[in-house]
Amino acid sequence: MEVSPMSNRVAYALLLVFLLIGFGLGYMTKGGEGVTTVTKTETVTSAVSQATGLSGEVYIGALLPLTGPLGSFAENDMVVLKLAEKDVNDWLEQIGAKWRVKVLFEDTALDPKQALDKVQALHSRGVKIFIGPMASSEVKEVKGYADANKLLMISQSSTSPALAIPNDMIYRFCPPDEFQGAASARATFDLGVRYVVAVWRGDAWGDGLVDSYERAFTKLLGDSGEKGEVLGKGNGKGIRYDPDTKEFTTIASQLANIVKELVREHGADKVGVYYAGFGEYVQFVAAASQYEVLWKVRWIGSDGTALLGDIQTNEKAAKFSYETKFISPMFGTPSPLQERIASEVKRQLGRLPESYAYASYDALWLVAVALNMVDEYDPVSVAKVLPSLTQRWYGATGVFKLNENGDRAFSDYMFWMVVPSDGKYEWKLAGGYSYETGSVTWTDEFLKLIGRK
Known part of the structure; x- marks a missing residue:
């Protein structure tokens, strides 16, 4: 009402x-x-x-x-x-x-x-x-x-x-991104991914977010006793790009080679791409979509792509996001x-x-x-x-309340996905992360999309 x-x-x-x-x-x-x-x-x-x-x-x-x-x-x-x-x-x-x-x-x-x-x-x-x-x-x-x-x-x-x-x-x-990193790591883990290639915008935001995600995902692996790895910032195996990058052909090729090897070793269902960037995702996908192997693995985004209008209105970016079950978190x-x-x-x-x-x-x-x-x-x-x-x-x-640093002290997160709608694409809720319980609850629509329902 x-x-x-x-x-x-x-x-x-x-x-x-x-x-x-x-x-x-x-x-x-x-x-x-x-x-x-x-x-x-x-x-x-x-x-x-x-x-x-x-x-x-x-x-x-x-x-x-x-x-x-x-x-x-x-x-x-x-x-x-x-x-x-x-x-x-x-x-x-x-x-x-x-x-x-x-x-x-x-x-x-x-x-x-x-x-x-x-x-x-x-x-x-x-x-x-x-x-x-x-x-x-x-x-x-x-x-x-x-x-x-x-x-x-x-x-x-x-x-x-x-x-x-x-x-x-x-x-x-x-x-702060410690919370988003934990939410995205839990979602990635729950989706069965154990080997993640991080690709991120090389600035204060991207560096900090990837750090938080790596720490959270590595802890989940340690707590579970399962094998896995984040190829990211800490071990120097991830892909960090200049924020002014306009053309992503070389970066997409580099990513495809890394993912291809991981898929060969562990299977596509165990491999994912963690992408932390802004609207340049549209240009990045234009290059990444040329590689078949990048369509086969799970993609997880960030608050820099969640509900971004440029993605839902770009046919190639929207289709790639839908086919790869791309999800992006946003606090709230x-x-x-x-x-x-x-x-x-x-x-x-x-x-x-x-x-x-x-x-x-x-x-x-x-x-x-x-x-x-x-x-x-x-x-x-x-x-x-x-x-x-x-x-x-x-x-x-x-x-909400502010912590000693003047930042929002905590938050839950909602995960968003891109889906077809009346000949176009729109953002729909895929699930929610609870800060209190550290768990993710998926919507029925998303579970059907990934074949779990």
């Missing part, structure tokens, strides 16, 4: 009352060092003017890779952030606030240097709070500037464990708000949004509630409020 805008506003108004009662006069710091009393100054600087308390438009920067390999994710997030902006401003009007939120969008093109340039440009206009960047390589690039200038960055999708740092100005509303737990948000994205873009879009929605709401509480455009004050605020929050990404 779709939630009406009015019922949404009432729900969030009631939530704010609960939060204010729960907070009393203090808030928790990011590192959890204790409760600090909030002291408000009478005159504050907003993004547009100086006034007593917040008034007028308060700017929030949105750093999205609208062009580049994550373009479809960024388009989803833009739609959702515009929806969140409207919902927040409707709520602010209802409670009689004198200020409104205004999201300023900038294209980072998935280029770390361009991301930093955009941060600096928006900062020169008075922007001090940002949603994004999306990629860990971008976050890594802007982190020094953000910390030095006390700018608050809330990334909806940066997951590199290398950026899990306490007491900085970077918050991440998604879990269903929540009532997701239906309304997903409906808006599907109406405008014709596809389902990824979980990062839901995290963007929550990020703007949480920033708005925090700003209303501290009543000043001060990123440091907002940052101090966020850890306690998230513990009392139930939004588009469900219930």
